[in-house]
Amino acid sequence: MPYDKTIRRHTIAVIVDNEPGILARVVGLFSGRGYNIESLTVAEVDAVARLSRITVVTTGTEMIIEQIKNQLARLVPVHKVSDLTAEGPHVERELLLVKVASTGDERVEALRIADIFRARVVDSTTESFVFEVTGSSEKLSAFMTLMDPLGMVEVSRTGVVAISRGPQAIMKRGEAG
Amino acid sequence: MPEQPTGAQRMTGAEIVIKSLLDQGVDVVFGYPGGAVLPIYDALFKQNALRHVLVRQEGGAVHAAEGYARSSGKVGVVLVTSGPGATNAVTGLTDALMDSIPIVCLTGQVPTHLIGNDAFQEADTTGITRPCTKHNYLVKDVNELGRTLHEAFYVARSGRPGPVVVDLPKDVQFAEGLYEGPANVRHRTYRPQTEADPALIEKAIDLIAGAKRPVFYCGGGVINAGTEASKLLTQFVRLTGYPCTLTLMGLGAFPASDPLFLGMLGMHGTYQANLAMHGADVLINIGARFDDRVTGRLNAFSPGSRKIHVDIDPSSINKNVPVELGIIGDCRQVLKQLIEAWKKRKAKPDGKALKEWWRQIDEWRARDCLRYQPSDSVIKPQYAIQRLYQLTRDMEPFITTEVGQHQMWAAQFFGFEKPHHWMTSGGLGTMGYGLPAAVGVQMANPGKLVVDIAGEASILMNIQELSTAVQYRLPVKIFIINNQWMGMVRQWQELLHGGRYSESYTEALPDFVKLADAFGCVGMRAAKPCDVDRIIKEMIKVDRPVVVDVMVDKTENCFPMIPSGAAHHEMLLGPADEAKKPVSEEGMVLV
Ligand SMILES: Cc1ncc(C[n+]2csc(CCOP(=O)(O)OP(=O)(O)O)c2C)c(N)n1
Numbered sequence: 001m002p003y004d005k006t007i008r009r010h011t012i013a014v015i016v017d018n019e020p021g022i023l024a025r026v027v028g029l030f031s032g033r034g035y036n037i038e039s040l041t042v043a044e045v046d047a048v049a050r051l052s053r054i055t056v057v058t059t060g061t062e063m064i065i066e067q068i069k070n071q072l073a074r075l076v077p078v079h080k081v082s083d084l085t086a087e088g089p090h091v092e093r094e095l096l097l098v099k100v101a102s103t104g105d106e107r108v109e110a111l112r113i114a115d116i117f118r119a120r121v122v123d124s125t126t127e128s129f130v131f132e133v134t135g136s137s138e139k140l141s142a143f144m145t146l147m148d149p150l151g152m153v154e155v156s157r158t159g160v161v162a163i164s165r166g167p168q169a170i171m172k173r174g175e176a177g
Numbered sequence: 178m179p180e181q182p183t184g185a186q187r188m189t190g191a192e193i194v195i196k197s198l199l200d201q202g203v204d205v206v207f208g209y210p211g212g213a214v215l216p217i218y219d220a221l222f223k224q225n226a227l228r229h230v231l232v233r234q235e236g237g238a239v240h241a242a243e244g245y246a247r248s249s250g251k252v253g254v255v256l257v258t259s260g261p262g263a264t265n266a267v268t269g270l271t272d273a274l275m276d277s278i279p280i281v282c283l284t285g286q287v288p289t290h291l292i293g294n295d296a297f298q299e300a301d302t303t304g305i306t307r308p309c310t311k312h313n314y315l316v317k318d319v320n321e322l323g324r325t326l327h328e329a330f331y332v333a334r335s336g337r338p339g340p341v342v343v344d345l346p347k348d349v350q351f352a353e354g355l356y357e358g359p360a361n362v363r364h365r366t367y368r369p370q371t372e373a374d375p376a377l378i379e380k381a382i383d384l385i386a387g388a389k390r391p392v393f394y395c396g397g398g399v400i401n402a403g404t405e406a407s408k409l410l411t412q413f414v415r416l417t418g419y420p421c422t423l424t425l426m427g428l429g430a431f432p433a434s435d436p437l438f439l440g441m442l443g444m445h446g447t448y449q450a451n452l453a454m455h456g457a458d459v460l461i462n463i464g465a466r467f468d469d470r471v472t473g474r475l476n477a478f479s480p481g482s483r484k485i486h487v488d489i490d491p492s493s494i495n496k497n498v499p500v501e502l503g504i505i506g507d508c509r510q511v512l513k514q515l516i517e518a519w520k521k522r523k524a525k526p527d528g529k530a531l532k533e534w535w536r537q538i539d540e541w542r543a544r545d546c547l548r549y550q551p552s553d554s555v556i557k558p559q560y561a562i563q564r565l566y567q568l569t570r571d572m573e574p575f576i577t578t579e580v581g582q583h584q585m586w587a588a589q590f591f592g593f594e595k596p597h598h599w600m601t602s603g604g605l606g607t608m609g610y611g612l613p614a615a616v617g618v619q620m621a622n623p624g625k626l627v628v629d630i631a632g633e634a635s636i637l638m639n640i641q642e643l644s645t646a647v648q649y650r651l652p653v654k655i656f657i658i659n660n661q662w663m664g665m666v667r668q669w670q671e672l673l674h675g676g677r678y679s680e681s682y683t684e685a686l687p688d689f690v691k692l693a694d695a696f697g698c699v700g701m702r703a704a705k706p707c708d709v710d711r712i713i714k715e716m717i718k719v720d721r722p723v724v725v726d727v728m729v730d731k732t733e734n735c736f737p738m739i740p741s742g743a744a745h746h747e748m749l750l751g752p753a754d755e756a757k758k759p760v761s762e763e764g765m766v767l768v
C-alpha cells in the first residue's frame with residue numbers, strides 16, 4: 001500500500017479509566033516508542049463512570065499515526081481512541097496565562113493588545129498583569145509573540161483540549177465499555 | 178459492614194490469593210519467598226491443592242512459568258518477593274511480553290503506608306514493570322484483590338497473551354476482606370476482537386485463490402490460538418496446496434514433515450523459504466508480526482507481493498510492513514472462517530501457475546541449503562542436533578533452547594510435527610532461558626522427554642536451576658553444544674568486525690560433567706562423532722536430570738544467513754559467500 005509519507009499534526013482524544021498510573025502508561029508509550037507529544041492534557045470527565053479524557057496532540061506520518069492509535073487502543077484501561085483530526089470537523093481550544101511585568105508605555109501597550117485578543121486580566125498589581133486568553137494554539141502563540149517585548153516574564157499553557165462538532169458523542173456518558 | 182454479595186466469602190488477602198489461583202485452575206506456582214510475601218507462603222503451607230516449585234533465582238521462576246505456559250497452553254504463575262525479587266523477574270517478564278506468553282506474576286510489596294518511603298526492599302514495581310508487562314496492578318484494598326486477580330488472568334490469556342504483574346502490599350495480604358469468585362468478574366474495557374469481519378474473509382479468499390506464486394508465512398499467533406488452530410492451518414494449507422513457511426515462534430504450527438513445508442524463514446531460515454517470500458505474488462501472513470529477523474531489509478522485503486495479515490493485535494498490522502488486507506481476529510477463528518469460505522466458494526487454485534511455482538521452489542530446495550561439511554574426527558554441531566532429532570523424534574520430545582548458534586541449528590534441524598513442543602526465546606533472545614523453561618515444561622508434562630539444547634555460555638546464566646530440577650525430580654536433559662565460544666557473537670565478529678574476537682571466548686569454562694555431579698545430576702560427555710549416538714541413547718534412559726557436554730567444532734558458523742541490512746535474496750549460503758558479500762554500512766548498525 002502506498003502510504004502518505006507527509007508528517008501531519010493530529011489531535012487524538014482518549015477515554016480512559018481514571019486509575020493510578022494511567023497517565024504514566026500513555027506517556028511511557030509515547031516515549032518508549034519514540035512518538036512525539038506536542039501537548040497533552042488530562043482530567044476526569046465522568047465522575048460516575050470514573051473516566052478521564054486525555055487529549056494528545058502528536059505528529060507523524062500516516063503509518064505512525066495509525067500505530068499511535070492502535071498502540072493507545074491496546075492499553076488495557078483505554079475505552080476509546082478518537083482521531084479528531086481524521087474524523088471530521090472539531091473544535092480545539094487552549095487556555096493561556098501570561099504574566100507581564102512592566103510599567104509606563106509597555107504596560108499600556110500590553111493592556112491594549114490584551115484587549116484586541118479579548119484577554120481577561122485575572123490579576124493586577126502596579127507593576128504587573130496576569131492575562132488569561134483562550135483560543136486556538138496559534139492565537140495563543142501570536143499573543144505570546146506580541147507580549148514578549150512588553151515584559152512577559154512567565155507563561156503557563158494548558159495544552160489543547162478538543163471535541164468534535166455536531167451531535168455525535170465520542171461514547172455514551174455513564175457507560176464504561 | 179456492607180452487605181455481603183451472594184457467594185462472597187471473608188478471608189485474609191493471602192487466602193484470597195490461594196483461592197483465586199485455585200479458582201483459576203492453577204496447579205503450580207513458580208516462586209521464591211521473602212519478607213514481603215511471607216503471609217502468602219504461610220497460606221500456601223496450610224493447603225495441599227496448589228503446588229509450589231522453589232526456583233533458585235526469580236529470573237528462573239518466570240522462564241519456568243513461560244515453559245509451563247507454552248507447553249500446556251495455560252497461564253503460568255509466578256510468586257516473588259518485593260524489591261530484588263521483583264527486579265530479578267524483569268527479564269522474564271520482558272521475554273514473555275515479546276513472545277506473547279500468558280503469565281501472572283504476583284510480587285510482594287512493602288505495606289501500603291510505607292510505599293514511597295524507600296522502605297527496606299521497596300521498589301516501584303508497577304513503575305518498573307509498566308513497559309514490560311501487558312498490564313499491571315497495585316492492590317491497595319483487600320476487597321479488590323479477588324477481582325483484580327481474576328482480571329489479571331483474563332488479561333494475561335485473552336487477545337494477544339502477555340505477562341501481568343499484580344503487586345501485593347504486605348498489609349493487604351494480612352487484611353481480611355471479601356472474596357468474589359471469577360464468575361462475576363467482567364472487565365470494564367478489555368474485549369479483544371476474535372472473529373474477523375466476513376467481508377474481509379471474502380476479499381482474502383479472492384486474493385488467495387487468484388494467486389500464482391503464493392506463500393503462507395505463519396507464526397506464534399497460530400500456536401497461541403491453541404492446538405486446534407494448528408490443525409486448521411494444516412487443513413487450510415493442504416486445501417490450497419500452497420507452500421508454507423514458519424517463523425521461529427511458529428515452529429510446530431504446521432507439520433515439518435509435510436512436503437508443503439519450506440522450513441523456517443528469516444535470518445537463518447532456509448533458502449527456499451526466503452526466496453519464496455521474495456518471489457511471492459500473494460503472501461498470507463497468519464499470526465506472525467513481520468519481525469526484523471524475518472523481513473531483512475524492509476524496502477526489499479517481498480517486493481512483488483500483495484499481502485494479507487491476520488493478527489489478533491491491531492497494532493501489529495501495518496507496523497513494519499504495510500499490507501493490503503489486514504484482518505483482525507484470533508487465528509483459530511479466522512482460519513475456520515477462511516476454510517468455510519474457501520469450501521463454500523469451491524475455490525480452486527490456479528493449477529498451472531502453482532505447478533510452475535513449485536517447480537521453482539523445488540529448484541531452490543535442491544540447493545540443500547542446510548548442508549554442512551561432515552567430519553569423522555570432530556563433532557559438527559549440526560550433526561549432534563540432527564542425531565538428537567533422529568533418535569528422539571518418535572518420543573515427541575519437548576525442546577527448549579538457550580540463545581545463539583545452537584538455537585538456530587536446533588530450529589533448522591529439529592522437525593516439529595505439533596505445536597507446543599518448541600520453547601525458545603524469540604523476541605528478546607534471552608540467554609539463560611532454556612534450563613528454567615525446561616523445568617516448567619517438565620512440570621506441565623510429567624513423564625515426557627524434555628531437552629534443553631544449550632550453549633556452554635548461555636547455560637551458565639541460569640545454571641543454578643539444575644538444583645530445582647534435582648529437588649523436584651524433573652528428569653530434564655541439558656544437551657550442551659559446547660564450542661567454547663559465544664559462537665553467535667564470534668560469527669558476527671568474523672563477519673562484521675574483521676575477525677577481532679573481542680571477549681567472545683570463554684577462558685575458564687567449568688567441567689560440565691563434574692558440575693552436573695555436584696548438583697546431583699548425571700553428567701556425560703561426547704568428544705568424538707562416534708560417541709554421539711551412544712550418549713544420546715544413554716541420556717534418554719536415565720530418569721534423572723542429565724547434563725551432556727557435547728564437545729563440538731569450535732569454528733563452525735550458522736548458515737544460511739541473511740546478514741543484517743540485506744534482503745531475502747541476498748543470503749549467504751556458506752563460508753564461501755562470506756568473503757564475497759560484504760555487509761552494508763546501514764547493515765552494520767543493525768542488531
Ligand atoms: C542475556 C543475554 N546477554 C547477551 C546476549 C548476546 N548473545 C547472543 S548469542 C550469545 C552467545 C551465546 O553463546 P553460547 O550460549 O555458547 O551459544 P553459541 O552461539 O555458542 O551456540 C550472546 C552473548 C544475549 N542474547 N542474552
Ligand SMILES: [Mg+2]
Pocket residue numbers: 581632633634658659660661662663664
Ligand atoms: Mg557456545
